[in-house]
Amino acid sequence: MKKKIKICILAVISILFVMLASKTYASTECTNVPEENIKYVNATLTKINREEYNSLQRGIYWGDYYQDTMKNRYEMDLKSMLMASTEGMNIGGIQNGYVGLNKYWNSTGVLHGLVKDRLVNDNLFVIDKYTNKDTFFPKTNTNPTVYGEVLTNWKFPFIKESNGYYSFNSDKYHVYKDYNTKTLKMHQGERYGFYPFNNCTDDTSQKMKRNLGFTVRMDIPFIMTEDGKVKNTETNEYEDMVFNFSGDDDVWVFVDDKLVLDLGGCHARLKGNINFAKNQVYYESVYNLNTSQDEKDIYKTAFADGMLTPGEHTLKIFYMERAGGESNLFVTFNLQSGGVQANYIDKTTGKTLDTVNQSGPVGEKVTTSEKQFDGYVLVEKPEKEEFTLTEELQQVNYYYLKKANVNVKYVDELTNKEIAQKETISGKYGDNYNTIQKEIEDYDFSKVEGNTSGTMNKESIDVIYYYKHKSKVTVNYIDEDNNEIIDTYDKTVHEGDTFTSEERQYEDYTLTKKPENETIKIAREDVTLNYYYHKLKFNLQIEMNLEKALINGNYYGLDGKIGKIETEIREANKNSSLQIYYKIKVTNNEERIGSGFITFYVPEGYHILNTDWTITGNEAKYKVEDLNIGETREYEIILEKNEGVDIAGDIKAQVRIDSEKIEETTLEDNEDMNELVVMPRTGVFYFSVMPIIAVLTVVAIIIYRKIKKNK
Numbered sequence: 001m002k003k004k005i006k007i008c009i010l011a012v013i014s015i016l017f018v019m020l021a022s023k024t025y026a027s028t029e030c031t032n033v034p035e036e037n038i039k040y041v042n043a044t045l046t047k048i049n050r051e052e053y054n055s056l057q058r059g060i061y062w063g064d065y066y067q068d069t070m071k072n073r074y075e076m077d078l079k080s081m082l083m084a085s086t087e088g089m090n091i092g093g094i095q096n097g098y099v100g101l102n103k104y105w106n107s108t109g110v111l112h113g114l115v116k117d118r119l120v121n122d123n124l125f126v127i128d129k130y131t132n133k134d135t136f137f138p139k140t141n142t143n144p145t146v147y148g149e150v151l152t153n154w155k156f157p158f159i160k161e162s163n164g165y166y167s168f169n170s171d172k173y174h175v176y177k178d179y180n181t182k183t184l185k186m187h188q189g190e191r192y193g194f195y196p197f198n199n200c201t202d203d204t205s206q207k208m209k210r211n212l213g214f215t216v217r218m219d220i221p222f223i224m225t226e227d228g229k230v231k232n233t234e235t236n237e238y239e240d241m242v243f244n245f246s247g248d249d250d251v252w253v254f255v256d257d258k259l260v261l262d263l264g265g266c267h268a269r270l271k272g273n274i275n276f277a278k279n280q281v282y283y284e285s286v287y288n289l290n291t292s293q294d295e296k297d298i299y300k301t302a303f304a305d306g307m308l309t310p311g312e313h314t315l316k317i318f319y320m321e322r323a324g325g326e327s328n329l330f331v332t333f334n335l336q337s338g339g340v341q342a343n344y345i346d347k348t349t350g351k352t353l354d355t356v357n358q359s360g361p362v363g364e365k366v367t368t369s370e371k372q373f374d375g376y377v378l379v380e381k382p383e384k385e386e387f388t389l390t391e392e393l394q395q396v397n398y399y400y401l402k403k404a405n406v407n408v409k410y411v412d413e414l415t416n417k418e419i420a421q422k423e424t425i426s427g428k429y430g431d432n433y434n435t436i437q438k439e440i441e442d443y444d445f446s447k448v449e450g451n452t453s454g455t456m457n458k459e460s461i462d463v464i465y466y467y468k469h470k471s472k473v474t475v476n477y478i479d480e481d482n483n484e485i486i487d488t489y490d491k492t493v494h495e496g497d498t499f500t501s502e503e504r505q506y507e508d509y510t511l512t513k514k515p516e517n518e519t520i521k522i523a524r525e526d527v528t529l530n531y532y533y534h535k536l537k538f539n540l541q542i543e544m545n546l547e548k549a550l551i552n553g554n555y556y557g558l559d560g561k562i563g564k565i566e567t568e569i570r571e572a573n574k575n576s577s578l579q580i581y582y583k584i585k586v587t588n589n590e591e592r593i594g595s596g597f598i599t600f601y602v603p604e605g606y607h608i609l610n611t612d613w614t615i616t617g618n619e620a621k622y623k624v625e626d627l628n629i630g631e632t633r634e635y636e637i638i639l640e641k642n643e644g645v646d647i648a649g650d651i652k653a654q655v656r657i658d659s660e661k662i663e664e665t666t667l668e669d670n671e672d673m674n675e676l677v678v679m680p681r682t683g684v685f686y687f688s689v690m691p692i693i694a695v696l697t698v699v700a701i702i703i704y705r706k707i708k709k710n711k
Helices: 003-027 050-058 062-068 070-077 683-710
Strands: 036-050 098-100 145-159 166-169 175-179 182-189 215-223 229-231 239-240 244-246 252-253 258-263 270-275 278-287 293-301 313-322 326-332 339-346 352-361 365-367 378-379 386-390 392-412 422-423 433-436 443-449 453-455 457-481 484-494 498-500 509-513 519-521 526-533 540-551 554-558 562-567 578-588 594-601 606-608 614-616 619-627 630-640 649-659 670-678
Touching: 036 182, 050 062, 062 070, 070 145, 070 386, 145 175, 239 252, 239 606, 244 252, 244 258, 244 313, 258 278, 443 484, 540 562, 540 594, 540 649, 540 670, 554 562, 578 594, 578 619, 578 649, 578 670, 619 630
Parallel strands: 145 182, 339 392, 392 457, 457 526, 562 670
Antiparallel strands: 036 145, 036 215, 145 166, 166 326, 175 182, 215 313, 229 239, 244 270, 244 326, 252 258, 252 313, 270 278, 278 293, 339 352, 365 386, 378 392, 392 422, 433 453, 443 457, 457 484, 498 519, 509 526, 540 554, 540 578, 578 630, 594 619, 594 649, 606 630, 614 619, 649 670
């Protein structure tokens, strides 16, 4: 009985708790915030299907992923930044705490260095270590399976605070989507966090009804003032320009596309801010990978090159909800997009002497005023100096002129020394002046600095004519064997120039020596640069020897330049056939490749059988192509007796080689000659007289050739 009573009491308590919870939620109404209290900024929101996105990055279907081992899942997850708390999120997980397989670290700090420190094509990229690239912030919905919805170029609301700040606090307000105007409308009342993809009436007190897994990108243009301060419209005191953020998960804030505030990682609600006056960034908690410890209250430099320059800039927020569970967002800033920029300008040169930026909430009145500059006088003021601030930057110009003479200088551009008498043209404001470019010996005019003519101002005007000293470079290409110039050229150059000479290619020559420095710095003296070449020698040598002969098909071996064949009496007639074989050798015995033509002089009563030779009259020619250095080529030529010609006799054959358009070192070895004596056997006479005749004939031929060669 007591047990039943306890059960009933618990049931009643549960029902009352549910009713109370329902009543609590129902009491929060969707009440619009008046439009006059809202400042909108451009925003793009992306709803991400977390499992599909993770499957894309892992390269495996999510259903198969969960069937795999923990170790394999861990290895897969190491490759990417993933949505939600996954097995391998060594850069995420609960409180950034997953650092290894089944190993956690109770970190509460943000994790730096997950994204590249500059936007690429106006988009955020994850570091190359991971596969994500720019997939978290697509500009259009390229993959509806992965991205449930992409709201491109929508308007996101911020409350206009009475002190000149703008804020959004998900503990007090929530937003809903107005597709007609592409605007996120602001409602009063918290919804247990920040869930822009939920509808206004969704019961987000229940975690299962929270539309998690999304990214938001906001663009906030603003005016940087001279000192990084802006007026608090409640206190009328000037305060540091700041951007404050508190929330989860990853947040990266860029100014002019450079990363300034890095709140990366999956973490609970954390604070960070940028102070533009102090050029400082603050972090509530940062996880140090080197020490595996959280470091609290960290301050860093915001802009490495110094305080942000005055004028127009853009702050871009990249916000991600990816750990799952809950999301919250608190942003407040006093950056102003509306302002007045006063420019103080030298009217003659157009140079800006100074710029003063004033910024504040829309509707505030500001006043500009003239400034004093040494050596300048104000000549033109704007029509009005009081302005009501709007969302746009308003510009106003004050113009100044200098009091001046016109000073004309003639200067060596390299040494900056004057090379002619300085001239001064005196006058008064409004007078016209004209300067003259002079001709100066040994110099060429280079450029002029300043207005060469115009109207005098109330301050000195400097006109500087710059000149360069002339020098001459001569480049010679010389035959080193006879010291004669093959080629040359001159070029006029100037002191301080860099001149580079180049070798040239010449047929029949090879470069042997270059100048010590082909690239030189020109001084005042003239310079000569020499390239030396060796003329390549070329020589073709020809040698011809008797090889064999066929008489009526009978073989007779021959070897040398002079030969003798004794035939049978019966063969010593006009009807016998005779072929003589010659071996011709052509050698290139010098320093360069070349071609030539062999000319074989056909003896009278004979013709050649070679078909690849060109026959003209009694000359047979053959071209020797590209004979390499030291190369020898052999050719065979066959000489045949014409019909009706006596077989017996003295057959003299001559050959020569001529180079193709190349001078040879000598022509003494360009010719050769063979002689063949054919005679019949004649019995006793043959054994007695004929040998003597043959010997005498050979001796006579040798003596004749020596005499001819000596000539």
